[in-house]
Amino acid sequence: MSAYISRTIEDKFLRMSGFFKAVLITGARQVGKTTMLTHLAKGQNRTMVSLDNDDVRGLAQNDPKLFFQRYKPPILIDEVQKAPQLFNQIKIICDSREDKGLFWLTGSQKYSMMKNVGESLAGRIGILELFGFSRSELCGYKFAEPLKFDMDSLLARERLTDRADMIGVFDYIWQGGMPQVQNAGAEERQVYFNSYVNTYILRDVLEIGRVADSIKFKRFLTACAAETAQQLNLSRLAQIAEISQPTASAWLKLLESLNIVYLLQPYANNRLKRLSKTPKLYFMDTGLCAFLTKWPTRETLMDGAANGAFFETFAVTELLKGYAYSAVYPEIGYYRDGNSKEIDLFIQMGQAIHPLEIKLSANPDKREVKKFDALEKSGLTRGNGGIVCLCETTLPINRLDCMIPARLL
Numbered sequence: 001m002s003a004y005i006s007r008t009i010e011d012k013f014l015r016m017s018g019f020f021k022a023v024l025i026t027g028a029r030q031v032g033k034t035t036m037l038t039h040l041a042k043g044q045n046r047t048m049v050s051l052d053n054d055d056v057r058g059l060a061q062n063d064p065k066l067f068f069q070r071y072k073p074p075i076l077i078d079e080v081q082k083a084p085q086l087f088n089q090i091k092i093i094c095d096s097r098e099d100k101g102l103f104w105l106t107g108s109q110k111y112s113m114m115k116n117v118g119e120s121l122a123g124r125i126g127i128l129e130l131f132g133f134s135r136s137e138l139c140g141y142k143f144a145e146p147l148k149f150d151m152d153s154l155l156a157r158e159r160l161t162d163r164a165d166m167i168g169v170f171d172y173i174w175q176g177g178m179p180q181v182q183n184a185g186a187e188e189r190q191v192y193f194n195s196y197v198n199t200y201i202l203r204d205v206l207e208i209g210r211v212a213d214s215i216k217f218k219r220f221l222t223a224c225a226a227e228t229a230q231q232l233n234l235s236r237l238a239q240i241a242e243i244s245q246p247t248a249s250a251w252l253k254l255l256e257s258l259n260i261v262y263l264l265q266p267y268a269n270n271r272l273k274r275l276s277k278t279p280k281l282y283f284m285d286t287g288l289c290a291f292l293t294k295w296p297t298r299e300t301l302m303d304g305a306a307n308g309a310f311f312e313t314f315a316v317t318e319l320l321k322g323y324a325y326s327a328v329y330p331e332i333g334y335y336r337d338g339n340s341k342e343i344d345l346f347i348q349m350g351q352a353i354h355p356l357e358i359k360l361s362a363n364p365d366k367r368e369v370k371k372f373d374a375l376e377k378s379g380l381t382r383g384n385g386g387i388v389c390l391c392e393t394t395l396p397i398n399r400l401d402c403m404i405p406a407r408l409l
Helices: 010-017 033-040 054-062 064-070 086-096 110-121 135-139 151-158 166-175 186-208 214-226 234-241 245-257 286-292 298-303 307-324 366-378
Strands: 022-026 047-050 075-078 103-107 125-129 261-264 280-283 331-336 342-349 352-358 385-389 401-405
Touching (some): 010 022, 010 125, 022 033, 033 103, 054 064, 086 110, 110 125, 135 166, 166 286, 166 307, 186 286, 214 245, 214 280, 214 286, 245 261, 261 307, 280 307, 307 342, 307 352, 352 366, 366 385, 366 401
Parallel strands (some): 047 075, 385 401
Antiparallel strands (some): 331 342, 342 352
């Protein structure tokens, strides 16, 4: 049995459990939601049930009152979206008791749950999101605060991490963050991801009922993987999958709801004129993305034409994970104007916007930060920024910007 790997979100989850009567953890299938909550429940007198069990699910759907007579709070309910009939009864129990942390819930179909959660449990529930392992979790790094971009903060974070070169970073990128593939060989990894697509993703989309043709859906899924780190082009995705554009839009929303893809929205501000309104598409797990786009080894991916797109996907998703688990979640977007000038990331903390470029290089061109002048010319508050890259150590570029080693994410 492999050792438990601590998750960065654990402390935040326990704080929310001490504040709310119910806490819901959403996330893609197999990212470790149940494993984490089971670990945190050790030593507690907490009932644990899974709605993947047919008999348990049938009771929950048909007689929620009897369900909670049989399975009493405090309780951990796994895959709660399979029995939305429970939400009203959870509300009744929450309103009748003063205890915090009565309900720990997991769910892997985010959007399909939110209507029921919003109607029944507003003000009673905290909602958090868990992703596959971040590289820092697998390395065992413990950061006291979320990533900041001033020189002192970056150097303090650097002291907590080990050196990582291109091979080390692409080890993680090719493998991905799914718990089941950690330490798996190439053959086992191939079988796992094939099963993940056919067993989990396709089963979920068929359950939700918006997909009639599983072959075309798999083609659409693969097309999305090939477009990671690119501006969304629904017309092209629809053409590849041989479906209509409205169907492509519906299927993309479905993949978002299953936490398979993420749409990074363009930064919007009336001080910055002629901005793109098209989001960028990112796959949340780079290992699954590499499997779908048929990169059979770390080396072929690292040396292939898509290596820059995968490195950008890695950087963006690592930042998303880190901030999602922190106390304050900043607004994250990207900048692209009518002249195709693009800044990979805008991270807004308070009033300050921190611009970042992402470059697959150990020594990127420092002139890349000249693009950040668009911020200062607009009158918006410019915070520290820099270039996320494969440099060995944090290096200043100017008074506001640094070369930022990718291992600090």
